[in-house]
Amino acid sequence: MSGAYTGTTRLARLALRRDRVQLPVWILSTVALGAFASxxxxxxxPTEADxxxxxRVAVDTxxxxxxxxxxxxxxxxxMTVFGILAFLALMAGFMSTLAVIRHxxxxxxxxxxxxxxxTAVGRHASLTAALVVVVGANIxxxxxxxLTLAGGGEPVAGSFAAGAGVGAAGTSFAAIAAVVAQLTQGARAANGLAAAAVGTGYLIRGLADAFGEVHLDGYTMSSAWPSWLSPIGWTMQVRPFAGDRWWVLALPLAFLGIMTAVAFALTARRDVGMGLFPDRPGPARASSALLSPLGLAWRLQRGTVLGxxxxxxxxxLLVGSIANAVKDQLATNENVTGTLDDLAGGGGHEVMDTFFAAMMATIGMLVAGFLVQALLRVRAEETSGRAEAVLATATGRLTWLGSHVVVATAGAVGMLGLAAVSIGLVYGASVDDLAGQTGHLAGTASLQLPAVLTLAGLAMALFGLVPRIAVGLTWFGFALSFVLGPYGSLFGVPEAVREISPFSHIPAVPAxxxxxxxxxMxxxxxxxxxxxxxxxxxxNLVS
Known part of the structure; x- marks a missing residue:
């Protein structure tokens, strides 16, 4: 290679060397999740009637x-596509955006x-190398x-169409991350924007499926048109095992080409280390709150907390708004109620208790994701050298790290309370029991806290013991807890293996x-x- 792409091959090899653990963990975890579900x-x-x-319940819910x-x-x-394919595409999206921003x-x-x-490296070599590695990972x-689905007895064409759809979603989000990386001056902001793009893509796909057209048979349907606006929607539009529309894959390929060209154009217009949207200068004088480690930790974490x-x-609010719509359906269908009961931890409770417990289990995992991200911010502070500057003052190590722990933990507690209030306000108002429903949901939400804090403790232990690989191992632990915990029964994970996840030990309801x-815990x-x-x-501090 020459010119703007000189050194791409060597930089790609360097990226592979750095990601020799993280990318295989992401890939194998995603594949294993699909295999469990299938x-x-x-x-x-077990039967066609089931x-x-x-x-039939799903299309009405x-x-x-x-x-x-x-x-x-x-x-x-x-049924595998219905149950898990969109989530596999979501995982591919997060894997891809994190890798592109990282490199x-x-x-x-x-x-x-x-x-x-x-050295003798072209201007576009770094971005090209990152895209080559991430596209290769998605392939x-x-x-x-x-191979996994076909090996399990599924039709070969549909199996590889499903895999191609997931890989195409990851590649599309990698292209989005390539553009986002040119906009901001910090990696944290770039990761936040890229993650928001992945989440938005999943939300658009979800809304398109939720409001799609039900066919005459009463149990199959077609997604609404917004599905074509989302890379994860493209994955579903391939329709594996239901026609295998390979031509849809032309969309993510074209999208990759367009977004890559945009990223290269933006790279040529900015200086290294700068973004097209420079950081806004702060006030001339810092507030008195920044004189304390706790105030500094809040200042660094407040964007993450608020987001x-x-x-x-x-x-x-979404869960509260759909609660009445699903109440009658759940009360008359043992299949869905049983599935929700598994998510809620079992016990055969009242149908709405089961529904809310299952939804709160999902919220608990989301809150755990926030807590992990917030606590791992300390690793970014350490590698950037900012932690060293703070610790060069009279601030002690335990005070500095403890401040981040306090802010992150308080945020997690507040979010669980916020979830209870937001669900309770909507559903409680609809059943004329605002205080009672909110209080009950607050108790259900509080049960998630010990499991959430267990993952926080794991993050801190890994940060202290193996800082260089703490980020990858912590997120792997989070993903493992997700797969083995509230969703383990959906993926066919044996009960003994599910016990590894702290979320498997949460009681369904306060009673x-x-x-x-x-x-x-x-x-x-x-x-x-x-x-x-x-x-x-x-x-020692490790950069």
Whole structure:
């Protein structure tokens, strides 16, 4: 290569070297999730009547379609697509955006790009290398999903169409991340914008499926037109096992080409280390709150806290608004009620208790995602050198790290409360029991806290023990808890394996709560968090 692309091959090899752990973990986790879901279909829905029954409920329940997809039939492959394909595309999107930002904007923020740029490296080499690696990772992901589904007995064409759809979604979001990386000056802001794009794509797909057209048979449907506006919608429009529309893949390929050209054009118009939207200068004098480590931690975390809080509140309002619409359907269908009962932790409770407990389990995982992201911010502060500057003052290590823990934990507690209030306000008003429903939901939300804090303790322990790989291992632990915890039964995970996840030990409703699991998880969270603080105090800062 020459000119603007000189050095692309070597930079791609460097990126692969850096991602030798993270990308395989993402790929294998996504493939394993799809394999679990596919293998569980016969156990969940053993007869044609069972499948038709659950799909009839789904097409009449927008809330379920938001989390699943528009059903296309009752074969094993079609039920797998209905149950898990959109979520696999979501995982591919997060894998791709994080990798592209890591090898472009993060390299500029840390100064690595400037050092590399001082050698014989072309202007577009870094971005090209990042895209080559991420596109290659998505091709590998698509192939493995296809091989796994085909190996499980599914039709070969449909299996590889499903894999190609997932890989195409990941590639499309990689292209979006390539453009986003040119806009902001910080990697955190770029990751936030890219993550918002992935979430928006999933939401658009969900709304398009929820308000699609039901066919005459009463249990299959076609997505509404907004599905064509989302990369995850394109994945579903391929319709694996229901026609295998390979031509749809031309859309993500064209999108990749257009967005890559835009990213290259933007790269040529800015300086290394700068974004097209420069950071706004702060006030000439800092507020007195920044004189304390706690005030600084809040200043650094407030954008993350507010962004996640809005997401949680919106999700809660959605759940509250659909509660009455699904009440009658759930009360008359044992298949869906049983599935929700599994998500809620079992117990055979009143139908709405089961529904809200299942939704709160999902909210608990979202809050855990916020807490992990907030706590891992300390690793970014350490690698950037900002932590060293703070610790050079009279601020102690435990005070600095503890401040971030306090802000993140308080944010998690507040978000669980916000979820209870947002659901309770809407549903409580509809049943004329505002205070009672809000109080009950607050109790249900509080049950998620010990499991959420256990993941927080894991993040702190890994940060203190293995800081260089703490980010990847922590997110892997989060994904594993998600797969094995509230959704483990949907993916056919054995009960003994599900016990690994702290979310598998949460009682369904406050009335079922016993002290033992709550005390044990709280003790584990405190032990892991304390170990992380001690280990961080004893080790050197690692850039």
């Amino acid at each position: 293998s569980a279909i016969d156990t969940q829905y 499948r038709v029954a659950v799909l 927008p809330g379920l379609l938001m989390f699943r997809a528009a059903p296309t039939g009752t074969s094993d492959g079609q 472009t904007r993060q390299n500029e923020e840390t100064g690595r790009a400037e050092m590399i740029g001082a 590998a992901l698509a192939a493995l999903i296809g 996640w809080a809005v997401t949680i509140a919106a999700f809660g 079922d709560a016993t002290a033992a699991p709550i005390v044990v 709280s003790a584990v969270a405190l032990a892991l968090g304390g170990a992380g603080l001690i280990l961080f105090r004893r080790r």
